[in-house]
Amino acid sequence: MAPQVYGVRDTIKELKFVEPKLRANITREAKRAAEPLRANAQSRVPTTAPMSGWQKMWTPANTRVTVRFGGRAKGDKEVWPLLRLMHAKKDGAMFDMSGRKSSGTPGRGEQFITNLNREGGDASRSLWPAAEAMLHIVQTVVLKAIEDEMDAVSRNLVERGR
Numbered sequence: 668m669a670p671q672v673y674g675v676r677d678t679i680k681e682l683k684f685v686e687p688k689l690r691a692n693i694t695r696e697a698k699r700a701a702e703p704l705r706a707n708a709q710s711r712v713p714t715t716a717p718m719s720g721w722q723k724m725w726t727p728a729n730t731r732v733t734v735r736f737g738g739r740a741k742g743d744k745e746v747w748p749l750l751r752l753m754h755a756k757k758d759g760a761m762f763d764m765s766g767r768k769s770s771g772t773p774g775r776g777e778q779f780i781t782n783l784n785r786e787g788g789d790a791s792r793s794l795w796p797a798a799e800a801m802l803h804i805v806q807t808v809v810l811k812a813i814e815d816e817m818d819a820v821s822r823n824l825v826e827r828g829r
Contacts, residue, residue: 675813676747679737686820693816694736700808701734701750708732708752708797712759717786718779721758730759732793749809752794759793766790 682690709732716725733755738748754760766780767790783792 675749678817682820689816689820693813696812696816697736697750697809698734700812701752701805704752704797704801704805705732705734707801708794711787711793711797712762713787717762718782724758729756730762731755732759750805752798754794762787763793764790 679690679693682693712730712732714727716722731754733753735751735753736749738751754763762783765783770777770780784790787793
């Protein structure tokens with residue numbers, strides 16, 4: 668389970684207005700901390716098309732894995748993602764997640780899922796295995812980056828005499 672840090676979202680939201688440079692620095696540092704996770708996930712996406720029918724659309728640009736800062740809260744409004752690991756385009760997402768909810772429609776859909784499973788394993792072929800392998804490292808580095816930025820804010824407040 669991801670660590671839950673309280674007040675970060677409100678702090679980041681306020682920093683957008685009070686200290687935009689500091690907010691941008693937090694975003695940059697968090698994304699930098701997640702780079703090993705992104706690279707691990709990207710390495711799990713095949714460089715060549717996993718099936719012959721994908722030859723025309725399968726390009727590095729269409730299968731790029733990205734990290735985005737922030738996201739929407741789900742369910743409990745107090746819990747929200749600080750970073751999101753995701754496929755930039757549908758091609759990578761289709762390779763990664765096809766077959767997660769069903770085994771496909773009878774006929775071609777089933778064969779499609781069977782072929783993908785044979786090529787890359789079961790659904791969640793790239794992002795989830797990378798997250799499981801790297802999450803503890805990324806969490807530690809991101810929390811350290813947030814602590815460092817919060818310390819910088821505290822020092823600035825003390826220096827300004829607030």
